[in-house]
Amino acid sequence: MNERITGSEALCRALIAEGVDTIFGYPGGQIMPFYDTLYDHTDKLHHILTRHEQGAIHAAQGFARASGRVGVVTVTSGPAATNVITGLSDANVDSTPLVVITGQVGVASLGSDAFQETDVMGITLPITKWAYQVRSAEEIPWAVARAFYIASSGRPGPVVLDVTKDAQVGTMEWSYERTKYIRSYNPDPQLLPGDILSAASLINRAERPLIISGHGVMISNAEADLIALAEKADIPVATTLLGLSTIPSDHPLNKGMVGMHGNIGPNYNTNEADVILAIGMRFDDRVTGIVSRYAPQAKIIHIDIDRAEFNKNVHVHTAIHADAKKAIQALLPLVNKHKHPEWLATFERPEEVERTQVMQRELEPTDLGPDSAMRMGEVVRKISEASGNKGILVTDVGQNQMMGARYFKYTLPKSILTSGGLGTMGFCLPAAIGAKISCPERGVFAFMGDGGFQMTMQELGTIMEYRVGVKVIILNNNFLGNVRQWQAMFYHNRFSATPLVNPDFVAIAGAYGIPAEHVATRSGLDGAIERMMACDGAYLLDVNIEPEDMVFPMIAPGSAIDEILLNATTKYKA
Amino acid sequence: MEKKLFTISVFTENQVGLLNRISIIFTRRGLNLESVSSSASSMHGIHKMNFTCTSDRETMEKVIKQIERCIDVLRAYLYTDDEIVYQEVALYKVPTQKLLDEKDFERIIRVHNARILELTREYTILEKTGHESETQALYELLTKYGILQFIRSGRICITKSPTEHFTQFLKEQETRRLAIEKEE
Numbered sequence: 001m002n003e004r005i006t007g008s009e010a011l012c013r014a015l016i017a018e019g020v021d022t023i024f025g026y027p028g029g030q031i032m033p034f035y036d037t038l039y040d041h042t043d044k045l046h047h048i049l050t051r052h053e054q055g056a057i058h059a060a061q062g063f064a065r066a067s068g069r070v071g072v073v074t075v076t077s078g079p080a081a082t083n084v085i086t087g088l089s090d091a092n093v094d095s096t097p098l099v100v101i102t103g104q105v106g107v108a109s110l111g112s113d114a115f116q117e118t119d120v121m122g123i124t125l126p127i128t129k130w131a132y133q134v135r136s137a138e139e140i141p142w143a144v145a146r147a148f149y150i151a152s153s154g155r156p157g158p159v160v161l162d163v164t165k166d167a168q169v170g171t172m173e174w175s176y177e178r179t180k181y182i183r184s185y186n187p188d189p190q191l192l193p194g195d196i197l198s199a200a201s202l203i204n205r206a207e208r209p210l211i212i213s214g215h216g217v218m219i220s221n222a223e224a225d226l227i228a229l230a231e232k233a234d235i236p237v238a239t240t241l242l243g244l245s246t247i248p249s250d251h252p253l254n255k256g257m258v259g260m261h262g263n264i265g266p267n268y269n270t271n272e273a274d275v276i277l278a279i280g281m282r283f284d285d286r287v288t289g290i291v292s293r294y295a296p297q298a299k300i301i302h303i304d305i306d307r308a309e310f311n312k313n314v315h316v317h318t319a320i321h322a323d324a325k326k327a328i329q330a331l332l333p334l335v336n337k338h339k340h341p342e343w344l345a346t347f348e349r350p351e352e353v354e355r356t357q358v359m360q361r362e363l364e365p366t367d368l369g370p371d372s373a374m375r376m377g378e379v380v381r382k383i384s385e386a387s388g389n390k391g392i393l394v395t396d397v398g399q400n401q402m403m404g405a406r407y408f409k410y411t412l413p414k415s416i417l418t419s420g421g422l423g424t425m426g427f428c429l430p431a432a433i434g435a436k437i438s439c440p441e442r443g444v445f446a447f448m449g450d451g452g453f454q455m456t457m458q459e460l461g462t463i464m465e466y467r468v469g470v471k472v473i474i475l476n477n478n479f480l481g482n483v484r485q486w487q488a489m490f491y492h493n494r495f496s497a498t499p500l501v502n503p504d505f506v507a508i509a510g511a512y513g514i515p516a517e518h519v520a521t522r523s524g525l526d527g528a529i530e531r532m533m534a535c536d537g538a539y540l541l542d543v544n545i546e547p548e549d550m551v552f553p554m555i556a557p558g559s560a561i562d563e564i565l566l567n568a569t570t571k572y573k574a
Numbered sequence: 575m576e577k578k579l580f581t582i583s584v585f586t587e588n589q590v591g592l593l594n595r596i597s598i599i600f601t602r603r604g605l606n607l608e609s610v611s612s613s614a615s616s617m618h619g620i621h622k623m624n625f626t627c628t629s630d631r632e633t634m635e636k637v638i639k640q641i642e643r644c645i646d647v648l649r650a651y652l653y654t655d656d657e658i659v660y661q662e663v664a665l666y667k668v669p670t671q672k673l674l675d676e677k678d679f680e681r682i683i684r685v686h687n688a689r690i691l692e693l694t695r696e697y698t699i700l701e702k703t704g705h706e707s708e709t710q711a712l713y714e715l716l717t718k719y720g721i722l723q724f725i726r727s728g729r730i731c732i733t734k735s736p737t738e739h740f741t742q743f744l745k746e747q748e749t750r751r752l753a754i755e756k757e758e
């Protein structure tokens with residue numbers, strides 16, 4: 001007979017069996033039996049106590065996305081469970097593997113509006129890959145094994161286990177088996193040779209092919225395969241926001257990022273391409289602009305592991321339902337060696353226009369003197385270069401995100417962490433903590449605005465306690481900059497509720513014992529970066545940003561992807 | 575795009591919360607479910623849900639794919655009325671005295687192929703099975719007697735297809751399971 005143990009003990013053993021070594025969480029009433037048991041397992045399960053449950057889940061997201069491992073969160077019921085909702089929704093749309101364990105009241109109290117009871121199942125069903133309420137200890141091994149299998153396979157996503165107090169304190173006979181098969185769920189669909197042949201034939205006949213590389217390439221570790229395919233067939237590669245770093249910034253075939261604030265070349269040429277090979281991306285409205293005028297000349301080949309993405313937003317000519325790596329590897333031998341010099345040359349002019357009319361102003365502003373505030377682009381680029389372009393960029397949401405994405409440079413894969421689909425302000429600081437914990441050997445650079453920083457800045461406490469060596473850069477313009485930009489462009493400069501009265505961020509960092517400095521002028525930037533890089537642990541830079549700085553190029557809402565603004569008044573002309 | 579009535583048949587594992595999870599997919603798109611029926615299927619442990627919904631084909635195809643990506647949903651199928659044989663059942667509670675006073679009563683029962691399930695001094699319960707238009711036609715006739723209660727079930731259906739796609743699907747999954755076990 002197997003040994004009889006409590007559900008809490010089973011939960012800890014199951015987590016260890018799934019290879020978990022780090023948990024982000026926050027204790028409370030209904031999860032206390034688990035926390036009590038965890039006290040005996042601290043040698044194997046390292047618990048990071050964040051300062052808010054939202055911080056816990058964003059940290060787990062950062063941990064998961066930087067490392068490809070499942071992020072684990074443990075919180076109590078009621079308000080703690082509702083505090084992780086934003087992170088669940090974010091992880092769901094950005095395909096992030098999480099197992100989130102919420103405590104729940106005893107089975108007898110379910111549905112009675114008991115203290116700290118909330119309908120976690122009802123709330124989380126629409127924003128999770130799977131949600132399950134565990135009512136008895138016996139179910140724990142099955143539920144945990146299934147949770148990890150579902151979270152990490154196929155298109156990854158968040159799973160919630162709502163573990164009642166009965167299940168934690170009840171006893172069961174211990175045995176554990178990892179899940180390898182679920183009848184209703186096939187995370188590894190068989191490649192259909194017909195689809196691959198049809199795609200290869202489209203690529204081989206294409207005169208103006210374009211690859212759009214998305215998050216799926218990163219998730220399936222297909223970066224090298226992507227580059228091999230692009231090089232063999234000489235196809236320019238664009239990336240989505242979450243696909244950044246799937247091909248190094250300086251690779252000659254990397255033509256930049258598509259989307260609202262993407263690069264001119266790939267955006268404009270999306271509408272010139274005759275074949276688009278879209279890999280692991282989902283044609284988000286921020287990528288397509290107005291859908292009816294998206295890629296009118298192109299036959300679209302769409303590789304995705306999630307069948308529901310096919311024809312969801314744009315009509316697809318050939319759908320390949322598969323893991324990105326497997327699909328690319330199958331395509332590679334069937335794709336002919338090719339050269340597309342004329343097509344590639346069409347990217348040169350938009351690149352030149354962007355460099356001279358948009359980027360120069362950000363990177364080497366001649367209109368600003370040494371005593372002025374800075375532009376976001378120059379700050380991002382200088383820090384990127386100081387890291388040897390080898391760091392992980394973590395951004396918040398808004399101008400800092402777009403400027404970070406545009407001006408950071410990537411030489412290593414899995415080098416960007418940003419809230420893409422949901423656009424969650426407050427994501428950056430806790431996500432950076434998680435990234436640094438899962439990848440301690442890499443430099444982690446967290447760029448955020450003064451707005452987003454203040455949404456989760458309590459996590460400076462987590463940085464302090466666990467000595468998490470993240471570099472925190474506040475691009476501080478005393479404004480909610482992205483909203484301000486839209487107000488300037490579309491709402492007649494009526495800056496409704498966007499100016500911020502800010503505290504002394506350096507003093508706040510100081511209170512947590514985190515070295516910090518305020519960078520007031522451009523002349524002080526280089527020295528400050530040097531000191532930040534020389535510092536072994538965490539460091540905070542509060543950088544004074546010119547408030548009128550705006551993100552361009554821009555495809556305004558309602559415009560087609562080839563209608564690109566170089567500044568508030570000038571459109572790009574081909 | 576042309577809107578019409580679609581029938582959606584969903585085979586699922588017998589797990590808590592699935593009806594909720596599936597109905598949310600309709601709700602998110604602002605689609606109104608005209609009828610819902612759910613019960614155990616002929617296969618052990620497998621549930622079958624039927625929904626009817628008026629929409630266009632493209633939207634419904636997206637909905638089907640989103641239903642199928644739910645864990646524990648085995649398969650979802652989309653049908654138009656010509657692809658299935660379908661029925662609904664309706665119950666009518668009518669005051670007995672009114673029926674007895676009415677000369678036409680026998681003819682109504684006969685023409686509409688209705689059945690009497692219970693007869694008391696106060697009320698009579700009739701049952702009719704058919705398409706919605708048929709149960710509705712009887713409803714309208716009976717209104718003059720004063721209907722005390724009326725209920726109509728969700729649609730149930732069986733496909734006309736000569737291939738049993740779902741049985742085929744289950745076989746494929748069994749093959750997949752064996753292959754995974756063999757790998758170990």
